[in-house]
Amino acid sequence: MCHEDADGAFGRQSASPDSPSRRAFSRLLLAGTGLAALSACTPAQPFTPSGTPGSTPEPTPGTGGATPTAAAAPSNSPASTPSAPPTPATSSAVPPSATARPPSATAPGPKHSLSDPTSPWVIVNKHRPLSPATFVPPDLVRPAVRLATSGEAALLNSTTAAAAERMFAAAAAEGVIITLASGYRSFATQTATYGSYVNSRGRAEADTASARPGYSEHQTGWAFDIGDGSGADAFTPQFKDRPAAIWAKANAHRFGFVVRYPWMLHQITGYFYEPWHLRFIGIEAATDMKSRGIGTLEQYFGLEAAPAYL
Known part of the structure; x- marks a missing residue:
């Protein structure tokens, strides 16, 4: 599981990129629509939360106010192939045309590559594999x-690690404990995880639950x-109501x-809402996205939507 073997260590250490870890997955269902949730980062063993789901989150701008309730998938039983996800209610969820000037063109601060994996602006989605x-x-x-x-899941690149240290410390100063539940995942780990889904459920269903290697x-x-410091609701829809998720949603941009994967923008990102998955893009760009109410990196950088693999 992504949240097991916590050692509470606080000292940064250099580590080999070959350190072993196992990426974990869970399946989510949107009860209001009967759709299997796509998840980029969920536990390998199905995780069924105790209690009832929390209140539904506020919709991300451009969702038309739709707020279906989400629930965790039943454990130990293959899910049926989901039907096509619903289209967001308003056209504002559609990313800008590739020929239009993207919002990032006027973003403050330095500009970076969208394809170089060492760049903080690299875009990785179902249309854009790593190279x-x-x-x-x-x-x-x-x-x-x-x-x-x-293991390797406790690692980040040095820039992201430094920003995470500042963010976690700021949250702690306000009484909110955030934990690192899963960081780096190697190509080999992703290959093994994705392969296990293909072997047990077939490629079509594997693509709804696991990112392909690369x-x-x-x-x-x-x-x-x-x-969350409590350890509750990890990798479930209810996590959105945990102090760590609430604090991060309001403050993460201050640290880049x-x-x-915002609420109800899965037809752009390819993944349903994941309030636990944070991505570093730099303080200037993150703050600019926040102030403009832009929900996805695809929209911000003027890229096409990537709801499924090409």
Whole structure:
């Protein structure tokens, strides 16, 4: 599980990118629509939360106010192939045309590559695999934060690690404990995880639950999953109501992070709402996205939507 073997270490350590870990997955269902949730970063063993789901989150701008209730998928039973996800109610959820000037063109601060995996603006989605596919960040370190994982999953690239340290410390100063639940994931780990889904459920269903090798943001070192200090509701829809998720949604931009897979924008990102998955893009860009109410990196950088693999 992404949240097991917490060692509570707070000292940053250099680490080899080959450290073993196992990426975890869970399946989510949107009860209001009967759709299986796509999840880029969920536990390998199905996780059924105790209690009832929390209140539904506020919709991200451009969703038309739709707020279906989400629930965790039943454990130990293959899910049926989901029907096509609903189209967001308003056209504002559609990313700008590739020929239009994207919002990022007027963003403050330096500009970066969208394809270089060492760039904080690299875009990895179902239309844009990493190049090279087996990329390994050259500067992986273990950040000095509270951990809820171990091995390679406790690593981030050095820039993301430093920003995470500042963010976790700021949250703690306000009485909110955030944990690092899953960070770097190697190509080999992703290959094994995705392959197990294909072998048990077939490729079509595997694509709704697991990123293909070379298509995961976790492999870049720029993204990680957070947990709450209580350990409750990890990788479930209810996590949105935990103090860590609430604080991160309101404050992550101050440290250069965005919630990568926002509410009801799955037809753009390819993944349903993941309030635990943060992505570093830099303070200027993250703050600019926040102030403009832009929900996805695809919209911000003027890229096409990537709801499914090409």
